[in-house]
Amino acid sequence: xxxxxxxxxxxxxxxxxxxxxxxxxxxxxxxxxxxxxxxxxxxxxxxxxxxxxxxxxxxxxxxxxxxxxxxxxxxxxxxxxxxxxxxxxxxxxxxxxxxxxxxxxxxxxxxxxxxxxxxxxxxxxxxxxxxxxxxxxxxxxxxxxxxxxxxxxxxxxxxxxxxxxxxxxxxxxxxxxxxxxxxxxxxxxxxxxxxxxxxxxxxxxxxxxxxxxxxxxxxxxxxxxxxxxxxxxxxxxxxxxxxxxxxxxxxxxxxxxxxxxxxxxxxxxxxxxxxxxxxxxxxxxxxxxxxxxxxxxx
Amino acid sequence: xxxxxxxxxxxxxxxxxxxxxxxxxxxxxxxxxxxxxxxxxxxxxxxxxxxxxxxxxxxxxxxxxxxxxxxxxxxxxxxxxxxxxxxxxxxxxxxxxxxxxxxxxxxxxxxxxxxxxxxxxxxxxxxxxxxxxxxxxxxxxxxxxxxxxxxxxxxxxxxxxxxxxxxxxxxxxxxxxxxxxxxxxxxxxxxxxxxxxxxxxxxxxxxxxxxxxxxxxxxxxxxxxxxxxxxxxxxxxxxxxxxxxxxxxxxxxxxxxxxxxxxxxxxxxxxxxxxxxxxxxxxxxxxxxxxxxx
Numbered sequence: 001x002x003x004x005x006x007x008x009x010x011x012x013x014x015x016x017x018x019x020x021x022x023x024x025x026x027x028x029x030x031x032x033x034x035x036x037x038x039x040x041x042x043x044x045x046x047x048x049x050x051x052x053x054x055x056x057x058x059x060x061x062x063x064x065x066x067x068x069x070x071x072x073x074x075x076x077x078x079x080x081x082x083x084x085x086x087x088x089x090x091x092x093x094x095x096x097x098x099x100x101x102x103x104x105x106x107x108x109x110x111x112x113x114x115x116x117x118x119x120x121x122x123x124x125x126x127x128x129x130x131x132x133x134x135x136x137x138x139x140x141x142x143x144x145x146x147x148x149x150x151x152x153x154x155x156x157x158x159x160x161x162x163x164x165x166x167x168x169x170x171x172x173x174x175x176x177x178x179x180x181x182x183x184x185x186x187x188x189x190x191x192x193x194x195x196x197x198x199x200x201x202x203x204x205x206x207x208x209x210x211x212x213x214x215x216x217x218x219x220x221x222x223x224x225x226x227x228x229x230x231x232x233x234x235x236x237x238x239x240x241x242x243x244x245x246x247x248x249x250x251x252x253x254x255x256x257x258x259x260x261x262x263x264x265x266x267x268x269x270x271x272x273x274x275x276x277x278x279x280x281x282x283x284x285x286x287x288x289x290x291x292x293x294x295x296x297x298x
Numbered sequence: 299x300x301x302x303x304x305x306x307x308x309x310x311x312x313x314x315x316x317x318x319x320x321x322x323x324x325x326x327x328x329x330x331x332x333x334x335x336x337x338x339x340x341x342x343x344x345x346x347x348x349x350x351x352x353x354x355x356x357x358x359x360x361x362x363x364x365x366x367x368x369x370x371x372x373x374x375x376x377x378x379x380x381x382x383x384x385x386x387x388x389x390x391x392x393x394x395x396x397x398x399x400x401x402x403x404x405x406x407x408x409x410x411x412x413x414x415x416x417x418x419x420x421x422x423x424x425x426x427x428x429x430x431x432x433x434x435x436x437x438x439x440x441x442x443x444x445x446x447x448x449x450x451x452x453x454x455x456x457x458x459x460x461x462x463x464x465x466x467x468x469x470x471x472x473x474x475x476x477x478x479x480x481x482x483x484x485x486x487x488x489x490x491x492x493x494x495x496x497x498x499x500x501x502x503x504x505x506x507x508x509x510x511x512x513x514x515x516x517x518x519x520x521x522x523x524x525x526x527x528x529x530x531x532x533x534x535x536x537x538x539x540x541x542x543x544x545x546x547x548x549x550x551x552x553x554x555x556x557x558x559x560x561x562x563x564x565x566x567x568x569x570x571x572x573x574x575x576x577x578x579x580x581x582x583x584x585x586x587x588x589x590x591x592x
Contacts, residue, residue: 041580058482063461066477074482147502148455150485228488231462236483244485254486258362258462260389 002085021195026167048264051272059231062265070268072275076247077237078152083220085156085241086163090220091213093160095168098212101168102175113171116132121165125225132158132230146242150232158230159223162190163216174208175201196212207291214287220282224249225249248272304591323469326354326560328489329441330364330377333508334548335404338377339577341567344575348566349501352512352559358489360466368553369393374560376551379406396554402560404576407532407545408469409509409518411494413501420529423473423543429454429504430469432479435568439502448501456484457493465490469506482557506544509533510580537582574579 050070057071057190097117101110136157137149144153160193204210224247233243233254252269259266330337330571335358343356359367364376369390390398410426412418416433418439425442428434439446439454446452458480461468470480485503487493491505498515509532512518520529523543536542550567566572573583 060482061479064479067479075362141500147449147451147453148500150496181311232485233487234483234485244483246486250590253462255462258360258366258460260366 008218023037028232030281037270037273037277040202041267041274044264044267045264045271045274049268052230054085054271058235058237060251062259062268068264070264072248074235074237074271075246075251075272076275077249078231079221079247079249080257081238081241082155082159082231082247083217085152086220087213087217090216092165093215094212095209097164098171098175098209099201102194103197103201103204109235114172117165117168120161121169123135125162125223126156126229128162129226129229132226140242148232148242148244150230151242152231152238152245153247155227155231155247156241157253158226159217161218162223162226163219166219167212167216169213171205171209174205174212177207177208178204199238210287210290213272217283220278221283222249224253228253312479324352324559326352327373328375328377329357329359329367329373330352330547331361331379332358333361333379333463333465334377336510336582337404337548337576338438341563341572342576344406344571345563346429349397349562352563360460360462361461361467365398365551368398368551371553374552374556375563378549378551379546380467381547381549382551383490390553394553398551399555401552401564402547402565403550404422404548404581405545406538406548406572406581407542408465408472408506408510409532409538410504410505410506410521410544411497411516411518412511413448413497414515414517416444416517418442418444418446418519418523419517422522422525422529423528424525426473426521427475427478428456430456430480430484430557431474432481434481445563446502448586451502452463455500455503456481456485457500457503458484459493459506460486460488460491465507469544472544472546473506478483503532508580509537514579534577534582538586546584 004222053193054070055073055076056073057069058074058077059069059071060074082251097113101113106111108196116288128216132154138144139153140149140154169288180201184197186200192198227247231247233246233250234244236243236248238245252272255265256269259269313559318468327392328342337357338354342356346353359379361376363384364373365378365382367373368376369386370479371394375561376398382400389484390396411420413453421442425436427549428436430585436442438452439449440452449479459469461467470478474480485496487496487505490507490511493505494511494513494516496511509518518532520531521543522529522548530542530544532545537545550564552564569586570587574587577582
């Protein structure tokens with residue numbers, strides 16, 4: 001009897017520690033990844049790397065035989081333009097869909113919609129890239145009479161479609177988390193459904209909705225395969241949505257296989273990795289500050 | 299403890315473990331050039347019927363990737379559509395202790411393709427260079443004297459290859475000239491087939507790819523060595539007699555002298571049967587073949 005109790009106690013301890021380790025592992029992994037990426041790029045970062053050229057020049061010639069140049073401005077502009085366009089499309093659609101599903105939708109349609117949106121999230125990015133490369137490419141050429149369909153617009157649409165499921169499901173959760181008493185109180189005051197959404201639900205769910213949008217941004221910045229296939233992979237600063245571009249992530253994916261380990265080129269690709277890490281970190285940090293600010297005011 | 303068992307299984311080193319195994323199994327690992335991947339697959343299939351106890355496993359990834367895999371010891375044979383570089387030989391010596399051995403297994407002519415509706419039929423090497431080279435002066439179809447009705451904005455859409463491609467390296471050296479770089483803003487695609495398919499869908503585009511990838515939607519241009527000289531179309535004869543200016547050898551590399559299995563395979567590649575597959579894959583065999591293919 002005693003033995004059994006002791007064993008149970010031991011199992012419980014073990015479980016407790018396992019779960020604790022699971023929680024801490026997130027911290028360990030993030031710092032581990034940062035340490036690894038930083039270590040691979042550090043050698044060149046502190047010795048010979050030209051930050052001014054990196055951030056202000058568009059000349060990306062990592063494998064030139066005579067004059068190697070690492071100007072990443074065009075790549076940064078590529079990532080920024082595709083992400084921005086994706087968000088311009090995805091945020092209204094995503095939040096609109098979230099509001100519709102949580103407030104206006106009949107229950108049976110809601111279940112179908114949720115399943116379909118989850119399916120949308122489950123489509124592999126390479127399949128999205130393929131759609132961009134074939135279907136959207138031709139569509140853009142025909143509709144916009146553009147010389148080429150692999151453009152910022154193409155990548156933006158693909159990334160928007162990929163970010164919408166995240167924005168919808170997290171946005172819907174945030175709206176669902178607003179207590180029903182808010183809705184009932186507003187109804188009792190004679191508010192219409194639209195007034196409830198605009199004046200009560202949106203302000204109350206602001207934190208969650210912001211989180212939804214920022215996770216969408218994170219998805220768009222970090223996506224690699226689809227943009228590699230859909231944006232044309234051209235090093236230039238886009239002057240219109242119908243110009244091809246190349247993103248930071250696609251550059252790493254395309255060039256890491258060829259760069260000899262620990263060469264300058266290899267290390268520069270890791271410096272791009274550090275830059276991407278810093279971008280997502282800042283996005284999350286900004287979100288955190290904004291959310292805290294909102295909380296304090298509320 | 300089950301966790302411990304799982305730990306050891308999960309922690310088996312990836313990637314490198316094939317280095318030792320590759321030489322004991324009856325499998326020849328073969329990777330590299332995307333240009334050569336279909337040819338290598340054709341060889342592998344036919345050889346499997348001839349010698350069932352040996353199987354050749356083929357993958358692509360680019361010439362640079364193949365040579366890197368040879369240096370890492372993960373493949374027996376690296377396909378490359380460019381010559382191995384001195385620094386790669388040095389690294390191979392450092393890592394494996396053996397000097398890579400080179401085999402020329404066929405030739406490839408790089409065709410310069412445009413959309414079939416494009417009125418252009420020929421270019422000089424210099425003109426192609428001016429389209430692709432950094433600071434090159436040709437940006438528009440009208441710069442070439444072409445009125446291209448399907449291309450309203452007149453801009454030439456340059457299609458190029460990613461920098462791990464042997465085709466990219468060869469084109470840079472043969473057309474842009476030693477030490478020159480590509481003009482920025484070209485669409486850098488991943489594969490030879492992608493280049494041709496994109497041009498087939500894009501009236502304003504120009505691109506280069508192995509002549510074996512030609513299809514009915516694209517048109518190969520005649521290339522003249524210099525202004526005034528006759529333009530030469532990429533064909534079997536013009537490649538073998540050396541008159542087509544953008545043709546190159548296709549290489550296979552082994553780390554040091556090949557073992558008996560790889561040696562047998564390579565010997566077969568050089569027979570008429572092996573060389574016929576070069577022809578059927580759209581490339582140019584090393585010599586005129588004695589019999590027409592059945």
